[in-house]
Amino acid sequence: MQGMQVWGAMEAGGFEEILYASDPASGLKAVIVLHNTQAGPALGGCRMWNYVSEEEALTDAMKLARGMTYKSAISGLPCGGGKAVIWGDPAKDKSEALFRSFGRVLERMKGRYITGVDLGTTVQDMDFIAMETSHVTDMTGTLGGSGNYTAEMTAYGVYLGIEASLQEAAGSRSLAGKRVAVQGLGKVGYALCRYLRKAGAELLVSDVNPPLTERAVREFGASAVSPGAIYAQDCDVFAPCALGGILNDAVLAQLSCRVVAGAANNQLAGPETAGELQARGILYAPDYAINAGGIIATALELQGRGAEEIRRRVETIGQTLADVYRLARSSGADTAQAADRLAEARLAELAP
Template sequence: MDGHSLSASLQGFERLDMMEDATSGLKAIIAIDQTRLGPALGGCRMWMYASEEAAILDALRLARGMTYKSALAGIPYGGGKAVIIGNPATDKSSRLFRSLGRFIERLNGRYITGMDLGTTPLDMDEILHETRHVTDVTGSLGATGHFTAEMTAYGVYIAIRTSLKQKYGSEQLQQRTVAVQGLGKVGFALCRYLHQSGAQLIVADLDNRLVQLAATQFGAAPVAVDVIHKQPCDVFAPCALGGILNDLTIPELKCQIVAGAANNQLAEPRHDALLKQAAILYAPDYAINAGGIIVTAAELDGSSASYAQSQVERIGDTLASIYGKSAGTAPGTLPPAAAADAITRKLIGL
């Protein structure tokens, strides 16, 4: 990434720290977007990035998403993210996470980390040796069973029902078909909620074991990962990696609603408008996948699991407000993601 590109990407961000520690093998980035509403909150992701540039861009996008997610959910925190460049299956060590913990401690509470893709409560336990600015440690609310994933899925489930009501006038899932892309902890839990409400499921994942499990438990119809978005359905629920809504895939969609747990689903902001032009109702990802950050905020505040769930249930009202702002085709009417951004920027004071 050249200096000009990095400067453009950093616009509006408070800071970006790049760190290397030869002793532990740590190579990581911490991005802090905003701390206007409180300390930057966002998990630590470990991934085999193709390049340092890809890791930086991911950290920046995810940190910005955490700012918006927290503000829209009414949580008094800003947005941040840590990404470690490495293979979570082979490159982890106590020294690596302790080294990251020391870097986080030097930020003097401006950034609070937690679990994310590729990290676990045991990794957070190592960070805790060096700093108290960490969540999801062993025994905490966020590390109890799969509660964080369950609440993220629950929020998306509520959003799907809200979207059905907006589109069809009824939130009922009987006779509705949902195509779920990605069967990780969140995607699989979402399938369970949908199945229990009577939805017909179409599923895809790179792990065929999970696909077969969904077929057995939920009567889901399996399809290949490269065609899941093309399936005729009422709702397409992306629950894997971001960028799935782009110039190639949007014309291929055969759904009426897109509502899923994946972060950064729009490849570019303009794809929000393309979905609206195609008469596809889009539930902005950061508005509906906030269950995890709501659990983390509850943990930091010492609140209970039942309180966290009650806060997740507010996602439906938030989404309904966004749809109200983006309804219609009058000149100047914003598509849903742009409407959510406008609401969020006002909350942040930008």
């Protein structure tokens, strides 16, 4: 997107601000997108990825920022939505200088955007950012910076959301004997497998990194499936926990499940996909509603809340999804439309 195309996309999507940052000395190339700050400062992680193009980096940031607005709103958090992406290879382009430069960019934004760990960034990276600004989370010594806490809370929320989705689709939230196909075994996907297995689910797992699949087979008694075959597995729940955009026409034609409920952001290839899932008799758990555990944890820690209170708040995700499904039934909307309506209503309530 260039020139007026960017402004048109901003207007159409309700975006407030796009900020580009460059620092040749450190190699920083970043874009920060603020989608909506009606309810409070924009909250959203800092992603570092080796994008194919500037357009791809901007598009990713815009999609993720909008998702953060809706994720915060539907969860009742006094936060807006934003996202930062740094263009570079996280395996070789990182440096203290780069992240401190990014921190200075945040400091100039005066708290309108608060960032944290995301794909391709680490607690150490947040520590470097914190040398230049206080508008950052997930540093050493915080809950978000402790082990895999944020991923754990995200996985816990997804697990509870799967239970709520089974209640809606099958009349019982029990996972005992249910077959769940988990795509992606990173921190969140792996933690989700642990919750599911403890609840008695039978796991089918897939990841592009074979050692992760082997680990899940060994530790959870899961059945390994090749990445290309995971969509067609006969199962009760398909849980996408890798990158977004995977629910396209080709994948929909392969699905053999009652529920799609997972941790990945922006799962739908397009807004019409949720309706197509519904037409196929598949219940879709809107991604930003079910995967909100991490942002709930971050927002509440910023308010000074402790781990027990955060866990109790994450446990409201099941009720949020029940509200979404009830609205979808009563209005005739698909679940993605119902989630948007609920989020927009809550956003209006939270606006000052």
